[in-house]
Amino acid sequence: MSDKIGPFLGTWILDTEASEYQQGEAPKSATLKIEDNFGMAVFTMNQVSADGQVTNDSFSAVPDGPETKLGKSGLVDAMSLRFVGDRNLVSEARKGQLTLMKADRELSEDGRTLTITQTVHLVDVDSFTNTTVYRRAQ
Template sequence: MMTEDKIAPFLGTWILDAAECDFEQGDPPKSATLKIEDNFGMAIFTMNQVSADGEVTNDSFEAMPDGPEVKLGKSGLVDAMRLVFQNDRNLVSEARRGGLTIMKAERELSDDGQTLTVTQTVHLVDVASFKNISVYHRAQ
């Protein structure tokens, strides 16, 4: 199966269901959208969210599913990331620093393709791991 076919069910705009979120660290956003696009085999993720205290953040990244690790600038918290399919319904990104995975986001698609559950695990070195679960529904 080609990667484009595997990414297809994940593509589109997803709206956060704040009531369904379960955060161990911090507060879930008041609202958020996640847009996943395919650009010639590169998956582009664009996130827009309004935090619990009203702060707006926009973020995006791109990576090739099942492709090589992408090196990022030295200035950030992470220096590399990779995006892999664990299976047809689970797309996982790992953000790494110095070869260690410090953040992992597992995006799991429901059987009907209408719900995307994102489980984000943050590993704080020598401290603990936190799991934040966000539930998105496909925008109609």
């Protein structure tokens, strides 16, 4: 994996006050861990919802590598992960040729804040954008 992933690696804690949700309710808390596993970027998310329900999820992909086939949810069947410049890591999830979700992870210049702008397209309904702000864990 290129050195470009290095600044993104680590544990990130959600800043609920700085985040904005068009879809869904803001969680009480969340963490995001990004790790390098032999060239594969591994994203692990842990979240506590407003009503106290705990959700854990993970996915992995090779940045600037081949598309990753997905089969877990059935909602999407493939995902790509690519760098856009030095400070943006963008993933797109597709069903066939249709992009249903795009997440742009933008790293601040000082490397201490990760802002994720995630847009979800609900076919024949609407599109929603959530902006979540994470701070690097100390």
